Amino acid sequence: MTQVNDTERTIAVSGATGAQGEATARALLRGGNCSVRALTRSLSSPAADKLRRCGAEVVYADYTDPASLRAALGGATSLFAMTTPFETDVTDEVRQGVAMLDAAAATGVVEHIVFTSAANADRDTGIPHFDSKRRLEQHLAALGVPWTVIAPAAFMDQYTEEWTLQGLGSGVFGRPMPADKPLALIPEQDIGAFAALVLSRPDEFTGQRIDIASDERTGEEIATILGVVCGREVAFQQFPIEYAEAHSSDLAAMFRYFAKVGLEVDIAGLRRTYPEVGWHSLADWVQARSWNLGAEG
Numbered sequence: 001m002t003q004v005n006d007t008e009r010t011i012a013v014s015g016a017t018g019a020q021g022e023a024t025a026r027a028l029l030r031g032g033n034c035s036v037r038a039l040t041r042s043l044s045s046p047a048a049d050k051l052r053r054c055g056a057e058v059v060y061a062d063y064t065d066p067a068s069l070r071a072a073l074g075g076a077t078s079l080f081a082m083t084t085p086f087e088t089d090v091t092d093e094v095r096q097g098v099a100m101l102d103a104a105a106a107t108g109v110v111e112h113i114v115f116t117s118a119a120n121a122d123r124d125t126g127i128p129h130f131d132s133k134r135r136l137e138q139h140l141a142a143l144g145v146p147w148t149v150i151a152p153a154a155f156m157d158q159y160t161e162e163w164t165l166q167g168l169g170s171g172v173f174g175r176p177m178p179a180d181k182p183l184a185l186i187p188e189q190d191i192g193a194f195a196a197l198v199l200s201r202p203d204e205f206t207g208q209r210i211d212i213a214s215d216e217r218t219g220e221e222i223a224t225i226l227g228v229v230c231g232r233e234v235a236f237q238q239f240p241i242e243y244a245e246a247h248s249s250d251l252a253a254m255f256r257y258f259a260k261v262g263l264e265v266d267i268a269g270l271r272r273t274y275p276e277v278g279w280h281s282l283a284d285w286v287q288a289r290s291w292n293l294g295a296e297g
Helices: 019-031 044-052 066-073 088-109 126-139 155-160 162-169 188-200 219-230 241-247 251-262 265-273 282-289
Strands: 010-014 037-040 057-060 076-080 110-116 147-152 172-175 185-186 209-212 215-217 234-236
Touching: 010 019, 010 172, 019 037, 019 188, 037 044, 044 057, 057 066, 066 088, 076 088, 076 188, 088 110, 088 126, 110 126, 110 188, 126 147, 126 251, 147 188, 155 162, 155 282, 162 172, 172 219, 185 188, 188 209, 215 219, 219 234, 219 241, 241 251
Parallel strands: 010 037, 010 076, 037 057, 076 110, 110 147, 147 209, 172 234
Antiparallel strands: 185 215
8 A cells, every 4th residue: 555654745625614624634634744725715714723723724715716726726736625515506516616626637736636525426316416526526537637536425413413403302313214224324524534544545546436434324223323322212203205305305306315225335345444544333423422402392
């Protein structure tokens, strides 16, 4: 395996004040074998301040502003690239993602781009925000810059969102999926750790697309695990897909796919091949967090 230990390397991390970007920046900083340049539109945010204190260079970058992208990426030797459709829509996600990838390629010095996509997005899922990632994967592969795609499964961190916490407070974990349907899962910290590993060993990973997850659990199992840490019995409830549809047709399409097909990830192979990532099971992740649900509803 090739290990890069050149402290002169500068790795630019997009979305550095968001979940995946921050996790990646922190993992790189802990590794200590490169300079980390955190790209963000929120220079004065608490997350930006934390990254500065950890040793990152925090610079302004706006996907809609080509000049800011060129300035932010100047001199960077690697890029962790992430995009999201949830601030606007998938059309803007693709447009902004293309702008970032093109800006990195145009520097002439970026030697490796790691793009974070979605597990199984290279398949015909019919999920809009998976299909947008697939388009960006294809654009990246055509740029002529060495690349790697890492594709995370469903985020464990979604279980800390308010709508889930409200249900847990009432002893219910609900999703528009069958109770016995397994779902591949990963916490954001494992995404960051794996991304940092890939960025530190570019020769080993160049040209690969790797679906990543650290655990797989059914809805019933998730409810049970969450219930243990919450100190109460939590029951799984399958609610109608129309509930998700009313919120987002994109998310409804995702849950339909999860319910019918699921996410295929070689979790055992990942744990065996890359133990240094420190993969977390759902139980590990749940136990490491503080859960304040208040009184039962």
